[in-house]
Amino acid sequence: MDTEEKLQSAFSRALAIPGRSVTEDLSYQSIPEWDSLGHLTLIEEIECTFDINIDTNDVLALTSYADAKKMLAKYNIDLKN
Amino acid sequence: MGNQNLYNLILENTNLRYIDGATGKLYKADDFHDSLNLQGVKSLAFLYLNNTIRSVEVLLNFLRSDHVIVLLSLGIAEYLKVQLENIYSPGYIYDISRNGISGYKVSEYGERINLHISLNPVNYEIHHNLKYLLSTSGSTGSPKFVKLSEKNLLSNALSIVDYLPIQDDDVVPLNLPLFYSYGLSVFTSNSIGGGCILCMEKDILQKDFWNDFEYYSCTSLAGVPFNYEILNRIGFCSRNYPSLRYLTQAGGKLSDGLIRNFGLYAEQYGVKFYVMYGQTEAAARIAYLHPDDILRKTGSVGNAIKGGSLSLDPDTNELLYEGPNVFGGYASCPEDLKTFDTNSLLRTGDIGRCDEEGYYYITGRLKRFIKLSGHRINLDEIEGFLKRELGNISVACHGVGDKFLYIVHSEPQVSEECITQLLSHRLHLHPRTIRVSYVDSIPLTANGKNDYRAIESILV
Known part of the structure; x- marks a missing residue:
């Protein structure tokens, strides 16, 4: 599984939505599943998946799937792998 | 006043x-x-x-x-x-x-x-x-x-x-x-x-x-x-x-x-x-x-x-x-x-x-309810809702702490996804807070009611 696939499946697990629903424009509160509880679950899921500690500022900054991809780069995780 | x-x-x-x-x-x-x-x-x-x-x-x-x-x-x-x-x-x-x-x-x-x-x-x-x-x-x-x-x-x-x-x-x-x-x-x-x-x-x-x-x-x-x-x-x-x-x-x-x-x-x-x-x-x-x-x-x-x-x-x-x-x-x-x-x-x-x-x-707590992200969830109401929606199935709802809503049922043809989706789509409960378990039969008390103590022991 490449990095982007891993990220997609982390979203899918955390928000309990099908993988095909994880699209570029998926954002906080755009679906009922991505509410505040979903958000905290998602943060945890991404942390476990990539073995990183997400900084408190990034918890607020991560507001869309596209943001998550950008954020991973910041944690030195290459999306091309 | x-x-x-x-x-x-x-x-x-x-x-x-x-x-x-x-x-x-x-x-x-x-x-x-x-x-x-x-x-x-x-x-x-x-x-x-x-x-x-x-x-x-x-x-x-x-x-x-x-x-x-x-x-x-x-x-x-x-x-x-x-x-x-x-x-x-x-x-x-x-x-x-x-x-x-x-x-x-x-x-x-x-x-x-x-x-x-x-x-x-x-x-x-x-x-x-x-x-x-x-x-x-x-x-x-x-x-x-x-x-x-x-x-x-x-x-x-x-x-x-x-x-x-x-x-x-x-x-x-x-x-x-x-x-x-x-x-x-x-x-x-x-x-x-x-x-x-x-x-x-x-x-x-x-x-x-x-x-x-x-x-x-x-x-x-x-x-x-x-x-x-x-x-x-x-x-x-x-x-x-x-x-x-x-x-x-x-x-x-x-x-x-x-x-x-x-x-x-x-x-x-x-x-x-x-x-x-x-x-x-x-x-x-x-x-x-x-x-x-x-x-x-x-x-x-x-x-x-x-x-x-x-x-x-x-x-x-x-x-x-x-x-x-x-x-x-x-x-x-x-x-x-x-x-x-x-x-x-x-x-x-x-x-x-x-x-x-x-x-x-x-x-x-004496009353049968739990709180999930601040919302009070009446467990008997959830049971009633699931019975209405799923054709009077045998089901028991239980909470442990205020973290999860546990659903125990004994209907082999009802899937976990079905229950989770029903609760999340209709009642807006977050899927992550729902835990569904299937059992052969739900423990009952002597007078035929759900025995929540016995049910809790299954869950823990």
Whole structure:
């Protein structure tokens, strides 16, 4: 599984939505599943998946799937792998 | 209190301004005075509120009127809204999510507010003391409501003004839902005694919320335990908010560890942290712990608010509360609106203890409900819902802690996804909080009821 696939499946697990629903424009509160509880679950899921500690500022900054991809780069995780 | 009522006290608060968070415009309560021109015989008003300035305008208009205010979540699924409306036949409906409602005409007030008014108002008897109906559950659309009077709400709001350091130069964000008793109490107590109230839809997980918090120099923040978990995760305690004077917490038990974190934060920055206890059945507030005791009596709910008193049932240790804010009974159908109990004793359903210095602690719960992210979930109602939707299957709902809703069923043809989806799509429960287990048969007691003790032992 490449990095982007891993990220997609982390979203899918955390928000309990099908993988095909994880699209570029998926954002906080755009679906009922991505509410505040979903958000905290998602943060945890991404942390476990990539073995990183997400900084408190990034918890607020991560507001869309596209943001998550950008954020991973910041944690030195290459999306091309 | 005499002839005082909430609306008049709000009008008399000359320092009060409602800030429209979307535009930054300020409004006095008087600006909305009678703006909906409400008339007619006493009827029910179903108000599906969010926290915008429009919701506040609608609420103030109905506070002034004779109508009974029924506070509901905008997020209830539409078919459940319709079911509720068929049971109670409200005279008025405020719901921005629907353009038209069968049997109602739309009355427009400028470009701001659309109110649905019944074409064929149903006249039925409503007790003169009944002023509010508050839901006992978040978005499950249950027809069971807590009956409250003007006196209930007013006396509670005044008790809150008495113990919280509410000041006329405050700026308070409305960050808890207005339809929720705790959120409503933030609104009422600050409308009576406070300064500015920031009306907005943003939540504490959004950067914009914190931009506004700083821009408007907000002075307090209210939260249920889940909100404090979020605050903890976003590093709230590592920053100083110069305008912040106090924090309040209610809506369930916050872990001792988090009380300590926030207690230490409060001590460091000279902020007051209030851990409180209450129930919708008491128009919100029952007890609070004085902020000076937060580290010394961590985990305690303190003692009763002014005008009330706490005690323990000598046999069961159930926490009992007595005060002018105790509700007038439940309503599950229009027939129940005819009566309003005057009993001032509330059996809280919580088990408590009292230490040698008179501080109360909640140690358990008698009633069958759990709290998930601040919402009270009645386990029997969830069972009833699943039975209705899935053809009377054998099912038991149970909660362990306030983290998960456990569903145990014995129907091989019903899948886990089916139950999870039903609860998340129809009742808006988060799938992550639902745990479904299949068993060969659900343990029953001698008289054929679900044996929850045995069920718990399966789960743990």
